[in-house]
Amino acid sequence: MSEKKKIAYFSMEIAIDPRMPTYGGGLGVLAGDVIRSFADLRIPAVGVTLLCNKGYFFQQLGPDGNQIEVPADWKPGDFMQRVEPKIKVPLGGREITVQCWRYNEVGRNESSVPVLFLDTDVGENDGEARGISAYLYGKDLRYRLMQEIVLGIGGVRMLSALGYGDMDVYHMNEGHTAFLIVELLKKYGMPIDETGLEAMREKCVFTTHTPVPAGHDVFPKEMVREALGRYLNDGEIDFLCANGDNTKLNMTLMALHFSHYVNGVAKKHAEISKSMFPGYPIDSITNGVHHVFWTSKPFRSLYDRKILGWRDDPCLMRYAINLSDEEIMGTHDECKKELIDHINRTKNAGMDYHTFTIGYARRITRYKRPTLLLRDLGRLDSLDVQVVYAGKAHPNDTDGKEEIKSIIGASRELKNVRLVFLENYDMKLAKMIISGSDLWLNTPHAPYEASGTSGMKAALNGVPSLSALDGWWLEGHIESITGWSIGERVREGDEVNDADDSEKLYSKLENEIMPKYYGEKSAWANVMKYSIGINGSFFNSHRMVQQYVVKAYGRNGSGENDLS
Numbered sequence: 405m406s407e408k409k410k411i412a413y414f415s416m417e418i419a420i421d422p423r424m425p426t427y428g429g430g431l432g433v434l435a436g437d438v439i440r441s442f443a444d445l446r447i448p449a450v451g452v453t454l455l456c457n458k459g460y461f462f463q464q465l466g467p468d469g470n471q472i473e474v475p476a477d478w479k480p481g482d483f484m485q486r487v488e489p490k491i492k493v494p495l496g497g498r499e500i501t502v503q504c505w506r507y508n509e510v511g512r513n514e515s516s517v518p519v520l521f522l523d524t525d526v527g528e529n530d531g532e533a534r535g536i537s538a539y540l541y542g543k544d545l546r547y548r549l550m551q552e553i554v555l556g557i558g559g560v561r562m563l564s565a566l567g568y569g570d571m572d573v574y575h576m577n578e579g580h581t582a583f584l585i586v587e588l589l590k591k592y593g594m595p596i597d598e599t600g601l602e603a604m605r606e607k608c609v610f611t612t613h614t615p616v617p618a619g620h621d622v623f624p625k626e627m628v629r630e631a632l633g634r635y636l637n638d639g640e641i642d643f644l645c646a647n648g649d650n651t652k653l654n655m656t657l658m659a660l661h662f663s664h665y666v667n668g669v670a671k672k673h674a675e676i677s678k679s680m681f682p683g684y685p686i687d688s689i690t691n692g693v694h695h696v697f698w699t700s701k702p703f704r705s706l707y708d709r710k711i712l713g714w715r716d717d718p719c720l721m722r723y724a725i726n727l728s729d730e731e732i733m734g735t736h737d738e739c740k741k742e743l744i745d746h747i748n749r750t751k752n753a754g755m756d757y758h759t760f761t762i763g764y765a766r767r768i769t770r771y772k773r774p775t776l777l778l779r780d781l782g783r784l785d786s787l788d789v790q791v792v793y794a795g796k797a798h799p800n801d802t803d804g805k806e807e808i809k810s811i812i813g814a815s816r817e818l819k820n821v822r823l824v825f826l827e828n829y830d831m832k833l834a835k836m837i838i839s840g841s842d843l844w845l846n847t848p849h850a851p852y853e854a855s856g857t858s859g860m861k862a863a864l865n866g867v868p869s870l871s872a873l874d875g876w877w878l879e880g881h882i883e884s885i886t887g888w889s890i891g892e893r894v895r896e897g898d899e900v901n902d903a904d905d906s907e908k909l910y911s912k913l914e915n916e917i918m919p920k921y922y923g924e925k926s927a928w929a930n931v932m933k934y935s936i937g938i939n940g941s942f943f944n945s946h947r948m949v950q951q952y953v954v955k956a957y958g959r960n961g962s963g964e965n966d967l968s
Contacts, residue, residue: 409572411449414581418453422831425459425476429767437694437945443511451519452559456540463828469812493558494635501528502558556583575609579655585662596640609956610663615676621655665956669855691855692948698861700839702738718944724936729929743840763841765794770803776847778814779906790822794829839865846871850894863939866932880939
């Protein structure tokens with residue numbers, strides 16, 4: 405039998421431990437779930453990412469709702485082991501030093517996957533170089549370029565220096581990681597031209613995550629030349645830029661051009677990606693979430709008693725439809741009480757256990773339309789609901805910060821409905837909100853939701869979604885069975901109107917959702933069961949990783965994970 409292929413999984417951010425602020429949002433959280441499933445499924449893999457000495461940021465809110473970003477204060481040595489040797493990375497006509505911290509993610513049956521965190525904060529570096537790994541997505545375009553050079557070139561060099569040997573597959577999780585291609589060509593003595601391209605393509609896999617053009621990194625050619633001029637000659641830089649407008653380096657296009665397999669993160673997203681990047685064969689592997697990690701303790705206990713084997717095989721969660729109404733609703737009540745107690749303790753909000761509670765938590769940015777629920781405050785105020793918001797806006801996203809201020813402002817105008825915005829959204833808080841809410845709200849402006857995963861996490865805990873038909877919800881939505889839609893599916897050329905969608909949102913709440921919650925308890929319990937049985941059993945990272953193994957990695961046979 406042949407051995408499993410060895411996978412190097414590169415991602416700008418990996419949310420592997422809730423206590424480590426090494427992630428900014430969904431990309432990193434998804435990457436962490438991939439690593440967890442690699443470990444559980446005994447896939448011989450190693451993760452490669454940046455350390456982020458000062459994290460993404462710690463969020464505070466001022467009196468008027470303005471977001472204040474504070475550096476995260478944490479000590480990598482509390483969670484990881486620093487490993488030798490250090491490596492050198494070419495940058496700006498000099499070589500900078502990079503050290504590595506290793507975190508071992510231990511899965512089922514004690515199989516483990518190492519995650520390598522690259523760190524430039526070492527004494528051998530000058531002040532600028534020491535700060536490269538400080539802030540995730542921080543500062544300006546040049547800073548981002550330096551980070552991506554350290555990640556891609558430094559990551560390949562670190563793998564070799566630490567003795568991981570030649571990896572069979574290099575999986576690029578978004579275009580931030582694409583400089584790994586250049587270092588691989590150098591490592592194997594291949595020319596940076598079409599000949600090298602053909603020789604190296606079989607080693608590279610690429611996952612694109614965003615249908616929003618601004619989400620794809622593009623660097624001016626002169627900036628690339630300044631950063632890598634002694635590492636790459638002018639002809640090589642010209643070749644890497646040839647797929648764009650020849651004056652810029654498009655990281656997504658470079659990754660597309662050098663990968664034998666490319667996927668979007670939902671079926672609809674693959675269609676959008678093909679239209680954005682015509683000529684490239686782009687498959688789809690819909691995202692999933694780690695079913696054990698994102699299931700609350702009360703529901704884990706319930707599944708352990710009633711669905712034997714669910715931890716190893718999330719497909720078995722389909723048997724949740726056999727749970728009794730009392731079991732599922734009683735378990736949810738435990739989760740809800742924990743959330744409400746936390747809110748009242750930290751916000752003095754006066755929320756109660758029995759009022760219908762809507763949860764909305766994710767990155768706050770305008771295209772996700774976080775204030776769609778707040779367009780008619782008088783109408784919202786007439787509903788017997790309470791609302792929980794959480795999320796961070798990118799430090800440079802002025803519109804996103806204004807959305808937070810609008811939410812805070814609305815909370816003060818409402819007279820009957822209690823609405824809170826919880827600060828410093830992180831994985832720990834996410835677990836509490838997704839399991840304690842009665843309904844999960846998602847309002848993206850279609851078709852800009854690549855996938856979304858928060859609703860998948862809610863489903864694991866029996867919480868149905870009310871969502872615009874975009875991303876994963878196009879695949880997970882069965883009206884009145886797994887949740888509800890806001891309007892119809894958006895077709896090419898359709899106009900998306902916030903006022904219309906807001907009206908549909910209110911109407912669905914008033915006429916279908918809340919009457920069922922308050923008046924048809926058994927029917928509501930069935931929606932909870934089917935959320936778990938249909939969506940929880942499929943939209944998980946075990947299924948996702950198994951699809952990567954078959955479709956992208958081409959692994960067969962068996963073998964032990966020998967990379968820890």
